Amino acid sequence: MKTIILKYVTKTKTGSFEYRRQVPVTLRERLGRYEFKKVLGLTETEAIKAWPSYNDWVERQITNARAPGQRATTIETIRTAMDDWREAMTRLRALGIDPTAPVYRQEEGPLIYDPDGMVRDAIIDDIARKYPLDTDGHPDVTSRVDAMMIAQLGAGGKAKRPQPSFVDASRLYVEMKVAGEIDERRKRNRVDRVVRFVRNALGKDPKLSELTRSDAREVVREMLDADLAPSTVDRNCNDIRAIIEFGIREFELEQQAVNHFRNIDIKGLKDVAKAPRDERNPFTEIQLRETRAYILKHAGPDLKLIWRLLEATGLRVSEATGLQVQDVVINCELPHLIIRFNDIRRLKNEASRRKVPLVGDALSAVKEALDAAADTRVGKHPLFEKYGRKGGGDAASAALMKNLRKVVVDPKVTVHSLRHNMQDRMIRAGVDAHDRCLILGHAVTGEANRYGSDEARLVATTKAMKLSMAGKPT
Structure with missing residues (x-):
């Protein structure tokens, strides 16, 4: 009986049937991997059964990565609430208003302070007329910034800034720990990659203070479902853990946030951690x-x-x-x-x-x-x-x-x-x-x-x- 030949499948020394396919060089950065690798089964029958669905998935990954105009989301292209806040403060200052202080008015005469809030209300109305809020139920960037400007004025300079998110922490991490490093490009790509996994798994850019242990498990599950090796998932979790730890410290959230990626369990990962020397082999x-x-x-x-x-x-x-x-x-x-x-x-x-x-x-x-x-x-x-x-x-x-x-x-x-x-x-x-x-x-x-x-x-x-x-x- 003639043996069926499955493309990209070889029989390993241990007897299992393994699918191995290198990623085209031009797509490795976008896909974040060097090759697709998966054990399809311990017998030829199991491999034949598992091959079609996995090979189809690999083909889709490669096709999507090759699609024209496809650009991976980076931390620079993501808009956060902190970005809206900063823009709101910039706009207020451009109007001659100090967003951190009570509202004053400078006319031809002396400086006038309005304790009853009449001047404040007038400025709020003026901003509302200049930047009308979106009313279709889907606020855009402009309307979000407008709302923050009005909230700041209405609170007399006491409105709280938004809670920093995972993307905010990632940006600061790159700015302070990655920029200028010898392998900056590689590390930036790793940060962008884990940001995508976090956002895909949770459906949002989570606030550091709101992340839970359940969220951490969901992110791990997302990476495993993407067919990443447990060791790769572990490495990604190390990056996420470092970003969160850095964000908690730099944004002074020690009393509000917990790093739930500490000691996270990863299915399939061996208990004995590999030493760095095991990641590369010397030449024979x-x-x-x-x-x-x-x-x-x-x-x-x-x-x-x-x-x-x-x-x-x-x-x-x-x-x-x-x-x-x-x-x-x-x-x-x-x-x-x-x-x-x-x-x-x-x-x-x-x-x-x-x-x-x-x-x-x-x-x-x-x-x-x-x-x-x-x-x-x-x-x-x-x-x-x-x-x-x-x-x-x-x-x-x-x-x-x-x-x-x-x-x-x-x-x-x-x-x-x-x-x-x-x-x-x-x-x-x-x-x-x-x-x-x-x-x-x-x-x-x-x-x-x-x-x-x-x-x-x-x-x-x-x-x-x-x-x-x-x-x-x-």
Whole structure:
């Protein structure tokens, strides 16, 4: 009997039938996933039965994402009550009214205060005539703002501002915690994604003070129903939890709001939490050798040099693409790179500011980059012309991933895995944790972070780098 072939379905080592389909590269940001993945059953019969409905759902997701004019909602495009309030206050000030004080009137003579409210009533009537409220039962933005203006005047400057919502907290979170970060775009996308899940699950933008445990469970259910893996749901809940915690603190709602996403249960999530190291796998020796060969044969000139630098130093992609000519120091006894804030990119954290030794192929790659640079007389000129710009790190990462996937299909092996490989090499070479942190740009805690000159540290890390890179390509 001939076995039925189901498209995108393979039999796993454990015997189950799994549907795996990569999302087109251009749609990954919009859909918020790299691939569609689902176990259809433990037998061929179960898989055949489950395949049509799931494959149809996947097709709809891809079709909808490709639809022209479709733009995902972002926190910037959502209008909140706080936005209406701010606009109302701005309009009042434009009319010469201080919204936080009793209403005064300035005529040709002295300042007049109207204790009986006659002037206040006149201004309210005037605003009502200038901004007539919508009467069709569906108030628009203008009418909502009008209502707030009138309420403020009617209360003599004592009307309370609206309670901050989840979107308000998300915006402030992005402004204070995300903007300017090395991976700002990715983090903004994550915030937008969880905002969409919260609004879809609850049918509104909830006020922080009104969120309940039941609401939290509903959001989790919405994400699971969208066929997200429990681990992805858990990661999204971490983002939501961080936003709410931040909002409660910054809006001073400690006595009014509770973060109900703390300790939320997620069906299917293992009790033992995964450590960050489990999220990415290092390259195997064969994978690394074959990927390097492919990139050095097919990638563009800058990309080849960037790959060699990443592999030989453990730099983050944006740290490499953000290098300027002035960051390269090679005419000395200890050649190195200076990783610092500059006009091209920010750094992940303070610990990322460091000097990275140039040894072996890293030194060769940097020298080739200097030889190819358009202008080495200007210190602030990018070392890598094509990617030395805002967003250049993302562009280089995407290009490298495109090449990498021609060789390695394991989704846990990415360009970032090169940092894991560097960590493993240093551990095997016996490099201590302190020097490993200095090389990779991880935080060094305790007394070890307080002592040692830059020169002494560079001597130590150069020795560590030479030891760990022994036998690597030169």
